[in-house]
Amino acid sequence: GDSVTQMEGPVTLSEEAFLTINCTYTATGYPSLFWYVQYPGEGLQLLLKATKADDKGSNKGFEATYRKETTSFHLEKGSVQVSDSAVYFCALIDTGRRALTFGSGTRLQVQP
Amino acid sequence: GAGVSQSPSNKVTEKGKDVELRCDPISGHTALYWYRQSLGQGLEFLIYFQGNSAPDKSGLPSDRFSAERTGGSVSTLTIQRTQQEDSAVYLCASSLISRNTGELFFGEGSRLTVL
DSSP, rough: OOOOOOOOOEEEEEEEEOEEEEEEESSSOOOOOOOOEEEESOOEEEEEEEOTTOOOHHHHHHHOOOOOTTTTTOEEEOOOGGGGGGEEEEEEEEEOHHHHHEEEEEOEEEOO | OOSEEEOOSSSEEOTOEEEEEEEEOTTOOOEEEEEEEEETOEEEEEEEEEESSSOOOOOOOOOOTEEEEGSOOOEEEEEEEEEEGGGGEEEEESSSSOOSSSOOEEEEEEEEEEE
16 A cells, blocks of 8 residues: 655754755555645645656745655755744655545754 | 634543544535544544545544534544544644645644543
8 A cells, every 4th residue: 555654753953954854655656745744733734745756846945856766755955944843744645546645744843 | 714623622531432523624625534643653544525425434443433524514523432542633634626636724633632
């Protein structure tokens, strides 16, 4: 079945540091890939997505590239801010499926 | 309100009791999902409603779990004879488009603690 594996957290960085959160997936079809973010006290919200191989999703300075050859969708940001502190979830929806499959989430803590 | 609303935000119950969790989706959204988030785990899909179609119940963990959606809007997730392993945050999400492109709008969740 479909699955998503994320690096375990928490990830603790200083402000302006470079961020990478690794995500790899297993799917039987041609999935679309997503990153969702959950800020403290808020519901999950879509951060970015990519629907086919080699697509790059980007939003709020975050980027992720759909790599079919390595079945990966790593999240990156060049310079993190304290306000980026949140839990980040990688997810996919496979061909013909109705529901997203989520990873376990990675907590990011950015210190001033 | 403008977003997905869930109630209660917190529920503490004794083992063996029944609980009901409510979700009020964004107005006009045809699809509604329930997920469960346990400590240290990812989001586990429970059930999906789309318009007037039969719900996809494939994620419900046992027959103690059921859900309904009345009038294509508000949904209630019911857990009968709660067990300690049911303790989790129950998340509801809705989406506008019938063909799921993956953009879901989530509520803040209902945290259930079974003592």
